[in-house]
Amino acid sequence: MKQPAANPDLDRLRAARPALEARQRMVRSIRRFFEEREFLEVETPLRIPAPAIEDYIDAEPAGGWFLRTSPELHMKRMLAAGYPRLFQLGPCFRQGECGVRHQPEFCMLEWYRADSGCDAILKDTVELVRDACRAVTGERFCHYAGHAVNVEAPWEELTVDAAFAAFAGRTPEEAMAAGEFEHDIVAKIEPRLGLERPCVLRNYPLPFGGLARRCPEHPDRAERWELYIGGLEIANAYSELTDPAEQARRFAESADIRRRDGRIVYPMDRNFMEALESGMPPSGGIALGVDRLLMTITGAASIAEVVAFPHETT
């Protein structure tokens, strides 16, 4: 009998089957989670005129507009319109992000709760991750970088200030003044977070607060947290910024940084700004990397192992 011609791409696709079946179990578990809690599943546009202006998130141009880097601004318009609980599962695109933990096109899960904040989102996240783990492997442990992380154990919470004191030996302000905040996070802090149980790093300095509101008791910190499993960043949550003046100021600051670096400055999303002016309820929201969570649940070392068509193969 004639041997079929060797085809590495088809071999790769066949080898991906267990990961893709695990992905299906995880996605089902996520949808069930939100259905039980009466969240509305929404689909917002992939191609948009005005991505959120952030310092270092670059959008892929698409026919005069851009591919979305996140569905955040559209979902917040729906919160302002009175929808109390929303979730969305779908692709986002970020230019130039490619590596063992990044794909320029990846699957994002975002959910929002009106009249709420980032603590309620944390409670959701604990339950959602535990559900997903049970649904995919039936085990308590996630794996990354050689660490077995027990998601059923109580999750650790650590402020950014405490993490810098413990692992970087300086304050976040000192690191920022040296232009090395990101370096300390990546090289010194992240590899120590969530090694035995998931870790939530919280209360970021305002310049790294994204679209989070200020901590009421600590005005130069933002109510933002990030989830780490085995040193891998999984999700980013906010008590959402709802003050239009403060939001306009942060967009302007980010626009200045982008202009200084010679990078494109996206137009202001007028509809979003008007939604804030009309009054968006205090809300909690989160963006969770579905591929990354699946990596830790299935023990994959690279994000390419958990998607059918990683960037390098398209």
Add this chain to the structure above:
Amino acid sequence: MSMIPVSDLRKGAKLEIDGMPYIVSDFDFCKPGKGQALYRCKLKNMINGSTMDRTWRSADRVETPNLSNREVHYSYAEGDFCVFSDSETYEEYHVPATVLGDQKYFLIENADCEILFYNDKPIEITLPIFIEKQITHTEPGVRGDTANNTLKPAKIDNGYEIMVPLFVNQGDWVKIDTRTGSYNERILNRK
């Protein structure tokens, strides 16, 4: 001298730092949350083999080294130099034996080789992957010892010692892998 953005770096990319050529032996794209992307690289000095770590930010640029390749034939040894002649121009290049290291034991007259130059200075020689050498000395294999992976020492004409299977005898010709400097196979019917 040209500059490239660090976002173009990949494993195997070559760059120049403080007048030394480096090759990227490991490459990691990092991007913390909302922060700036960092490119963390392990670099290997292409001249002395030393390694170091470097981290760049996405806006940084690095210099590319002036590297060029010439196809050559090995001609002869002269003192501490090995002399190669350019396959096209017949120009002679004197390469210090230290650049070759143990590779100097695998030079065969007229063999097709390649020289990598950094600013006109030879820094690396690529030899044919396999060469043939005669075993000039080895002890006979012990009769009855037929284990397949048992090896014994053997010498080739220039005194270089390799490990060979027990069935290889003095006077046999063998194929040597020049990348690893190790025995590959015995040549039975050498013309």
